[in-house]
Amino acid sequence: MSTEVFAGPKEIPPQGPPPKPFHLPATTDFTLPNGLQVTIVPYGTVPKVAVRLFVGAGAIDESAAQVWLSKLNAALMKEGTRTRSAEQVAQEAADMGGQLELHAGSDFTSVGGVALSDFGPKFVALMAEVLTAAALPASELPRLTADLLRDLSIEKSQPESLVRERFLGTLFPDHPYGRVYPDESQLQGYTIEDTQSFYRKNFAAARTHLYVAGKLEGDLRGAIEDAFDGWAKGAPPPGMPAHPVKARSLQLIDRPGAPQSNLLIGLPVAEPSSPDYIQLDVMDSLLGGSFASRITSNIREDKGYTYSPSSKIGTRRHLAYWLQSADVATDVTGPAMDEIFYEIRRLQQDPPSAKELEGIQNYLAGLFVLRNTISPDAIIAQLHFVDSQGLDRSYLSTYTRKVMEVQPGDVQRMAATYLVPSQMTIVVVGDHAKIADQIAPYQ
Amino acid sequence: MPITYYKLPNGLRVILSPDSTAPTVVTAVYYRIGFRVEPKDRTGFAHLFEHMMFQGSRNLGKMEFIRLVQQNGGVLNGSTRFDFTNYFELLPSNKLETALWAEADRMQGLAITDENLKNQQDVVVNEVETSVLNQPYGGFPWLWMPQYANSNWYNSHNFYGELKDIKAATLSEVQAFFKTYYAPNNAALAIVGDFDPEQAQAMIAKYFSAIAPADLPTPPDLSEPRQEEEKTATRKDPLANRPALAFSYHMPPRNSPEYFAMGLLDQMLVQGDDSLLYQELVKKHGFTGEVGGAINELGNMFDYDGPMLWTAALFHDATVEPGRILSAIDEVVESLRSKPVDQSLVDRSVTKMRSSLYDTLTQFGGFGRADLMACYALFDDDPSKIDSLESEFRKVTPQLVERTAREYLRKTNRTVLLIDPGATMSLDGQDEQDGHDAPEE
Numbered sequence: 001m002s003t004e005v006f007a008g009p010k011e012i013p014p015q016g017p018p019p020k021p022f023h024l025p026a027t028t029d030f031t032l033p034n035g036l037q038v039t040i041v042p043y044g045t046v047p048k049v050a051v052r053l054f055v056g057a058g059a060i061d062e063s064a065a066q067v068w069l070s071k072l073n074a075a076l077m078k079e080g081t082r083t084r085s086a087e088q089v090a091q092e093a094a095d096m097g098g099q100l101e102l103h104a105g106s107d108f109t110s111v112g113g114v115a116l117s118d119f120g121p122k123f124v125a126l127m128a129e130v131l132t133a134a135a136l137p138a139s140e141l142p143r144l145t146a147d148l149l150r151d152l153s154i155e156k157s158q159p160e161s162l163v164r165e166r167f168l169g170t171l172f173p174d175h176p177y178g179r180v181y182p183d184e185s186q187l188q189g190y191t192i193e194d195t196q197s198f199y200r201k202n203f204a205a206a207r208t209h210l211y212v213a214g215k216l217e218g219d220l221r222g223a224i225e226d227a228f229d230g231w232a233k234g235a236p237p238p239g240m241p242a243h244p245v246k247a248r249s250l251q252l253i254d255r256p257g258a259p260q261s262n263l264l265i266g267l268p269v270a271e272p273s274s275p276d277y278i279q280l281d282v283m284d285s286l287l288g289g290s291f292a293s294r295i296t297s298n299i300r301e302d303k304g305y306t307y308s309p310s311s312k313i314g315t316r317r318h319l320a321y322w323l324q325s326a327d328v329a330t331d332v333t334g335p336a337m338d339e340i341f342y343e344i345r346r347l348q349q350d351p352p353s354a355k356e357l358e359g360i361q362n363y364l365a366g367l368f369v370l371r372n373t374i375s376p377d378a379i380i381a382q383l384h385f386v387d388s389q390g391l392d393r394s395y396l397s398t399y400t401r402k403v404m405e406v407q408p409g410d411v412q413r414m415a416a417t418y419l420v421p422s423q424m425t426i427v428v429v430g431d432h433a434k435i436a437d438q439i440a441p442y443q
Numbered sequence: 444m445p446i447t448y449y450k451l452p453n454g455l456r457v458i459l460s461p462d463s464t465a466p467t468v469v470t471a472v473y474y475r476i477g478f479r480v481e482p483k484d485r486t487g488f489a490h491l492f493e494h495m496m497f498q499g500s501r502n503l504g505k506m507e508f509i510r511l512v513q514q515n516g517g518v519l520n521g522s523t524r525f526d527f528t529n530y531f532e533l534l535p536s537n538k539l540e541t542a543l544w545a546e547a548d549r550m551q552g553l554a555i556t557d558e559n560l561k562n563q564q565d566v567v568v569n570e571v572e573t574s575v576l577n578q579p580y581g582g583f584p585w586l587w588m589p590q591y592a593n594s595n596w597y598n599s600h601n602f603y604g605e606l607k608d609i610k611a612a613t614l615s616e617v618q619a620f621f622k623t624y625y626a627p628n629n630a631a632l633a634i635v636g637d638f639d640p641e642q643a644q645a646m647i648a649k650y651f652s653a654i655a656p657a658d659l660p661t662p663p664d665l666s667e668p669r670q671e672e673e674k675t676a677t678r679k680d681p682l683a684n685r686p687a688l689a690f691s692y693h694m695p696p697r698n699s700p701e702y703f704a705m706g707l708l709d710q711m712l713v714q715g716d717d718s719l720l721y722q723e724l725v726k727k728h729g730f731t732g733e734v735g736g737a738i739n740e741l742g743n744m745f746d747y748d749g750p751m752l753w754t755a756a757l758f759h760d761a762t763v764e765p766g767r768i769l770s771a772i773d774e775v776v777e778s779l780r781s782k783p784v785d786q787s788l789v790d791r792s793v794t795k796m797r798s799s800l801y802d803t804l805t806q807f808g809g810f811g812r813a814d815l816m817a818c819y820a821l822f823d824d825d826p827s828k829i830d831s832l833e834s835e836f837r838k839v840t841p842q843l844v845e846r847t848a849r850e851y852l853r854k855t856n857r858t859v860l861l862i863d864p865g866a867t868m869s870l871d872g873q874d875e876q877d878g879h880d881a882p883e884e
Contacts, residue, residue: 291509304562
């Protein structure tokens with residue numbers, strides 16, 4: 001029963017005028033003689049500039065005996081250059097309103113930061129020095145190793161880390177993408193020679209793309225040419241093709257006493273260069289990838305089984321996978337799985353209405369504008385995605401049109417073609433004694 | 444950037460700040476009711492109530508508000524904080540009127556059912572479990588520290604709410620809370636982005652001026668006494684496997700010279716790898732890999748109005764006694780209390796603060812600017828204060844930094860919170876350990 005009674009028919013929301021035309025920020029692109037690619041994007045009026053160097057080097061370059069060596073290398077790269085101590089680098093960056101940020105991911109290690117625009121050229125030079133003239137001092141290795149051991153131990157106490165480790169390990173056996181965490185003893189065994197050799201082998205101009213975006217001041221191009229002038233060309237990334245597993249499995253990781261079960265359900269789908277990819281994106285947003293999506297409406301807003309369910313398409317270089325995750329109350333673990341698979345089946349059997357699809361299309365069109373305007377780093381992320389996947393930049397300029405062209409039957413076809421339950425990896429972290437029976441039907 | 448500020452006859456504070464960089468617009472409604480002030484037997488109620496604002500109003504049934512924003516190409520959220528609860532949408536700029544209509548609709552009243560309430564009680568219990576109860580270090584330190592450092596109930600209760608209180612809330616309590624606090628004279632509406640201020644004013648008048656104001660209750664006394672003795676608390680965390688340490692100092696009164704000096708002290712001590720405590724604890728001693736810290740961990744140093752803590756936290760190894768870490772911290776802090784710092788350190792902190800202010804104001808497509816304008820309108824009746832922040836920080840001298848450190852970075856103004864990991868208790872025992880459950884948005 002409702003406590004507030006409103007009389008009369010409901011009003012129709014005002015629609016507003018037609019949208020203003022949206023133009024992607026223009027880019028200037030060039031390649032230095034040593035192969036370093038550069039993209040410069042003037043954007044906005046806020047006096048800040050983002051500088052990000054993406055080097056095609058990361059977990060992908062680790063052998064099975066080298067898990068997290070790329071992270072140790074990134075940590076060591078923060079420890080100063082051949083001419084500046086780490087403290088000097090940090091202080092100089094701070095005096096420019098910026099900070100050095102280094103991150104080693106699956107396919108890329110990024111080096112960069114966001115500084116006040118006045119210092120753009122000088123900040124580029126400092127970031128270039130960190131990247132090209134890293135000192136990698138042996139003296140800091142024990143401390144950084146201890147830091148990584150602590151990070152590892154803390155991450156492995158988190159249920160979301162455990163579920164992710166098992167999921168990726170199942171999808172990518174015998175591939176670096178599947179080796180999420182090292183053994184402690186392995187991590188303790190890395191020597192300074194190991195990291196120095198990783199750096200020498202994998203860090204070079206031909207594997208690097210520099211993006212600069214924001215309010216631009218000074219001679220950035222000149223600063224870039226000077227800063228990277230003597231850097232070795234090296235070879236492009238060797239590549240390490242992955243063949244993700246498409247096979248049904250149900251894996252339960254016991255967490256006695258847990259009040260919730262962390263679910264992850266997913267499988268490989270078409271890669272970003274596939275003509276199906278944008279249609280998959282639309283399907284995912286409608287099914288579980290947005291607040292108003294079917295799965296979220298069902299298991300959160302109707303049933304109250306969970307707080308933050310969501311689906312998404314994850315990518316690595318030249319591949320993609322779909323996954324649905326949810327932390328659900330222990331006693332409704334089975335029912336939550338039932339509803340997720342019910343929604344998948346429903347979309348496979350019937351196309352969405354034109355109205356439901358149109359709502360998702362408008363959402364993605366609006367989101368696209370936000371993603372390309374919200375910050376210089378967001379703009380860089382869009383460009384880096386396109387470039388790293390080997391897509392043409394027209395992917396961005398045609399994205400909205402392609403989203404709007406998707407038909408209800410396409411969405412149904414994407415769900416039926418790709419979300420095949422018999423090919424799904426299902427991982428559950430939870431209280432074995434209380435959920436084993438609930439999830440048994442999914443063996 | 445230009446700011447237009449005025450009040451409707453019903454008391455609604457309106458702040459308009461156009462910026463045509465992108466064809467998007469932020470619409471943000473702030474109600475001056477946060478989790479400090481909630482019924483004493485209903486901890487977590489302000490946050491549960493926030494969820495109910497998405498459950499239905501006169502013209503928008505359950506899920507329809509969310510769908511309306513999404514189908515028009517936008518994103519939305521709400522959050523409950525110390526001194527406000529906010530609701531905002533980031534949309535293509537041609538949809539400003541749609542957002543205003545929808546926000547006005549739910550400012551007029553809620554059309555909700557027992558079923559809606561039960562559903563959101565389940566969702567919020569799941570939220571607390573995901574964020575706190577099933578998470579190592581859950582709620583550390585933001586949820587726990589105020590409970591130990593503060594002594595006034597309004598500042599020291601469980602803001603996420605005890606699960607039994609969340610489950611006990613009734614529909615009539617929800618409607619009473621709405622009638623008490625969700626009135627135009629207790630709210631601010633901020634718009635930032637690509638719009639025409641004159642057209643916006645006409646739309647605001649059309650949709651909001653008929654909403655009746657309410658008689659607002661007298662605000663409770665939120666003040667904290669001066670802390671005279673250092674406090675230390677230890678929490679056992681059966682899910683954690685490394686110890687952690689956090690420390691807090693009570694902040695100077697908002698907008699005082701010392702408050703701005705504390706903003707710079709935060710920059711000097713914990714922001715960035717150049718900071719004094721990073722250099723001491725990470726680089727020199729190797730106690731930890733990073734030191735995180737903030738004034739107001741659930742926002743920033745500008746968007747609150749009451750007693751506040753400056754808090755920093757780190758994870759360490761069991762081989763390092765907390766006492767050693769605290770001695771190292773003391774050495775750095777005492778150096779700031781015993782002599783004026785170099786002008787160059789103040790200058791660097793001002794540069795870092797200026798850079799950080801740009802990030803704060805541009806956060807999430809202009810939402811950050813809306814957040815500060817709405818707060819300065821609600822708390823100070825003067826949103827133009829955001830334009831004077833930089834100059835306030837520039838006024839800070841090395842002598843003021845020393846004086847501020849001497850009073851506010853006193854050991855006796857400090858609370859230390861230790862996490863003792865891997866206790867033998869199972870997850871089931873967590874509720875019993877000291878009666879605290881936990882909140883976030």
